[in-house]
Amino acid sequence: MAKEIERVGIPVAYFPAIPTVPLTVGQSRIIPGKAIPHVLGDPHLPPDREKAYRRALVEQALKALSTEVAGPTVFKPDLA
Amino acid sequence: MAEPIRIVHYLNQFFAGIGGEEKGDEPVGHRGGPVGPGLALQEALGAEGRIVATVWCGDNRFHEMRETVVSDLLRLIEAEAPAVLIAGPAFNAGRYGTACAILGSAAAQKLDLPVVTGMFPENPGVEAGRRDMYIVPTAAAATGMRAALPVMARLALRLGRGESLGPGDIEGYLPRGSRRNFFDAEVGAERMVAMLLARLRGEPFRTELPLPRFDRVPPAPPVRDLPRARLALVTEAGIVPQGNPDGLESWRATKWVKYRIAGLDALAPEQFTSVHGGFDTARIRQDPHRIVPLDVLRELEREGRIGRLHEDLYVTVGNVAPVARAERFGREIAEDLRKAGVQAVLLTAT
Incomplete structure (x- = not known):
């Protein structure tokens, strides 16, 4: 699905739980999330820190979307 | 009669009978003998092969703690001194399929074991694992179990005996992307002309050099503003x-x-x-x-x-x-x- 969106020239920041699959199929901008049942969150964290974690992932996506890439590239979130 | 070929079987939490999605975090486990689909697999193997142990892991756990899980599984597998590892079949389950591929590649590379698995050809595990193992094409759903197991068993027994297998389309596994040289009765020029004539007559022919089907979408340009x-x-x-x-x-x-x-x-x-x-x-x-x-x-x-x-x-x-x-x-x-x-x-x- 993401590749078809890229095909019309719209960059996609792709958040999987497992980077193996998008790397294999050639997704261009990949931001690996936490876990399959909660890709952009972590129920073990208190709510404010969970939201900060999610924000770090989304900020990484913004960075990915404004970066030129030549092929499948993983953007690891910058977690303080 | 020779000793039966020793086989270890890998399953996810579902096929190991532990539970569904709610048990996706199930840690690595093992038990002697066949479990779940391993029982029918053992039947297909007959007296020539024996599933000496079954190992498993929850699909989510596998991917979230991949390195630890793979090294734990390899340790359990190695301890059984098997001649072959069989994983799955995983049908069209993406996490299970990639788990079979990742574990299979690790077993092939680190333990030098032949590995047989089964998957639906579109399972992402096929791309991830085809070079390191023999993947039998299966139906998308577990209703294809009965058709898949005898083929997997046959390949496993042959590999366990140390035989080398012929091309995938004849032996019943998905092409691994490797070629082996052999002497043919007809030289290349004769085969090529025969192929060309067949094509001109509109008859079926089999290419010796299938072109890879790449579906690479060039990355879209970044957003400027x-x-x-x-x-x-x-x-x-x-x-x-x-x-x-x-x-x-x-x-x-x-x-x-x-x-x-x-x-x-x-x-x-x-x-x-x-x-x-x-x-x-x-x-x-x-x-x-x-x-x-x-x-x-x-x-x-x-x-x-x-x-x-x-x-x-x-x-x-x-x-x-x-x-x-x-x-x-x-x-x-x-x-x-x-x-x-x-x-x-x-x-x-x-």
């Missing part, structure tokens, strides 16, 4: 309003839908739920932002870091979706996004 760009949210996690007004299916979805999020600051769990049937959705039903980060995007929108968030959220369910259908959804959504002037997309998947 994010603070002025329109961004859209797309998800395959089945986030829908409570009551699922459009009847989005929890697996093999036949449609994509879009929901207005203009003016919404958050996705309240009282208003939104998930109908994805391929994993335990309890955590994202508690807080849908764990899969659709609307809360954070609104913050970034207010701070002027992004121009604006598109008014619709695009949703489907990616659970065992046939690739051709997912491509069609992608094309349709792309067209919709392009018309709406969307310049970048955040797509969340599970």
